[in-house]
Amino acid sequence: MKILYGKSTTFFLVLLFLFSISKLYSQQNSRLIKTNPSGTDVLDDKNEKIGTTPFDLDKLDKKNSSIKLVKDNYYPIEIKLFEKRNKNSSFFQLISDCSTCLIGIEENDYVLKLTKIFKEYDATILVGIEDPILEIDENTVIGEINGSKKKLKDKDIYRYLGYPQNMQFMVLNSFKDSYITAQYFSDKISEKDVSNLQNPKVIFKPIVKKLSFNLEGRLLRDYSGKCSIDCEWQLYDLSDLKTPISSFLVTVDYYRTGNNYELILHEMIALSEIKLLETESLYDLLVLTEKKHLEQSKGEKINIALSTQKKYQNITDMLKETSSSVVTVETEKKFGSGVFISDNGYIITNYHVIEGEKTVFVRIDKEKKIKAEIIKSNKDFDLAILKVDVNSKGLSFNKNSTNLGEDVYAIGTPLDKKLQQSVSKGIISGYREFNGVNFIQMDTNINSGNSGGPLLNLKGEIIGINTLKATGENVAGIGFSIPSSLVLKMLNIVD
Known part of the structure; x- marks a missing residue:
């Protein structure tokens, strides 16, 4: 028996490729609601439990226009669904609004990622947040919108990306309910202050190292698709804003849903903040940095x-x-x-x-x-x-x-x-x-x-x-x- 090795190998690879594509397509179009962690309670619009994740969307009463995902020690996720739901649509295609959704990609499948409730401490700590810096070459392709490649040098890029200098509210608001009391900070503002009594002694400088997005939609609010950011959060003492004490590289991969009015970069930075707060040793480091600064301020006897x-x-x-x-x-x-x-x-x-x-x-x-x-x-x-x-x-x-x-x-x-x-x-x-x-x-x-x-x-x-x-x-x-x-x-x- 004669075997055509080369042709058989090619045929096998083609089959494997088609199988992978079909598997990815079927997973991304799944009617299952998956979460990380799994075993999250699914509540209907009357706050009654109807199951746990992974949850089959077909089991949801058609009259329900919203669901809530609840798990101990995690923030709940509230999701609004389109009233008219096509049976062939995936769960993620049926989301009309989900401002608290962080959608990750695990094993080629979309998964809702729950955020841990911020650990409570006896006292919050005031931290200054500077404007984000984009440390990316302007000629680098940072994403695609409707198949069109985008670079930082593009004329209209900041119309939907958002200017780093105009995102104070979004940046500060994302630390709400955490152990950080965030305050906008800049060198110019600090120089004008008559004393540091009400100024933060600990400063964060967010440095965006990498951006990636592949979005589709007619307008900004319709844009949906895969997004990713690498943001390095550099920590400084107020007395030395040139030499960082420490830095935290935060990578966030997520899926942006439609019906979203947030500017792309603003949303990315906000999500990176939430992940930053999950760092176990962060609070102790912030307190220690503040304490050292104040101790050094007393000077000579x-x-x-x-x-x-x-x-x-x-x-x-x-x-x-x-x-x-x-x-x-x-x-x-x-x-x-x-x-x-x-x-x-x-x-x-x-x-x-x-x-x-x-x-x-x-x-x-x-x-x-x-x-x-x-x-x-x-x-x-x-x-x-x-x-x-x-x-x-x-x-x-x-x-x-x-x-x-x-x-x-x-x-x-x-x-x-x-x-x-x-x-x-x-x-x-x-x-x-x-x-x-x-x-x-x-x-x-x-x-x-x-x-x-x-x-x-x-x-x-x-x-x-x-x-x-x-x-x-x-x-x-x-x-x-x-x-x-x-x-x-x-x-x-x-x-």
């Missing part, structure tokens, strides 16, 4: 002979004596408050009061105005030390813990320089942490100009430096003070 605690006969006597230790800090353009902490002229105030100023004056009373020297500052904690050449009566720092509901007094120069050494009373109404900094929250009435003034307890001790006030319509009586222990630590004051 400074020796100051701090004032010792004084005793007062009563509250009236205490307020009269301590008020004389509170000063108005003046510059050419603004003013705030400050407090003597030693008997030889050292003053604590807020950094934003003296920021950008070369000449600073301290008004001790209505008649006495003295030029002050800026000794040290900490922009991250909005603190500064001044020195004037006078004998002063400094106030002592409280070294014990404070209590919720404790009576407190704020002294400063609110709103107008003529209101120097004004006193307001309140209570400690809470303790808050924001952006890695702990605050005392009080309902004491403070206003612009109170910044840098002391918050005192009934003994006349400094328990904090008044720094922030909540503002807005119908908002009153919410102020924040940096605790005295943190003031001493982050200015690195040694007695």
Whole structure:
């Protein structure tokens, strides 16, 4: 028997190719709803369970126009289906709307990928997100739309891809409900900020390394097909925006469904963020980076002979004596408050009061105005030390813990320089942490100009430096003070 080896081999390969194509076609046109992980509950539009995945779509009542996929520890997926459903159409061809769908491709089959519920932590962390950078050659083919190859240099490419500079909302919104409080960040904005107290200390720069899409449709909202992105999320410390601390390369392969108004690149970046958040060690790294930055901000030690605690006969006597230790800090353009902490002229105030100023004056009373020297500052904690050449009566720092509901007094120069050494009373109404900094929250009435003034307890001790006030319509009586222990630590004051 004679065997035609070459022809037989060719025939076999052709059969194998046709089998593979038919298998892929049948899988992509499957009526089965498949998920990763499998065993996900399928609910109808009345939220009643009708099965688990893989689920045969033919078992769904024709009157149902939506389904929900639910599994413990994963975010649910809500899917709207076309009311008129062709029996020959695959499940994915019948989706009319699914904003939470992430469709992966596994073994040549389309699979709905569920997203794990973000792990909860005691505190969120503020992270700055820069505009994405496309690190792709403009002559490289990045995808196809209706068979037409697309490159970054194409005239109309950003009309449906989306500009990297116009996606702040999409980028920030994707971190919602996670342990990251996202804030738009740029070098230019950071340079204009008077202090870093409300700025993120940890920065992410998303670098898009690769894009791929093969879409079909008449308009952007109709485009559907395979998409892929490789995005490198580079992590930086605010103090060094040139050298990344770490980086995470995130690859997302998915299927874009029709009835989708999102711009292609915006959608890709958002999906890469969700996958980034699944990194187990990410939260600990973000916290450590923030903590290191804040610890380094305190600088070299400074020796100051701090004032010792004084005793007062009563509250009236205490307020009269301590008020004389509170000063108005003046510059050419603004003013705030400050407090003597030693008997030889050292003053604590807020950094934003003296920021950008070369000449600073301290008004001790209505008649006495003295030029002050800026000794040290900490922009991250909005603190500064001044020195004037006078004998002063400094106030002592409280070294014990404070209590919720404790009576407190704020002294400063609110709103107008003529209101120097004004006193307001309140209570400690809470303790808050924001952006890695702990605050005392009080309902004491403070206003612009109170910044840098002391918050005192009934003994006349400094328990904090008044720094922030909540503002807005119908908002009153919410102020924040940096605790005295943190003031001493982050200015690195040694007695």
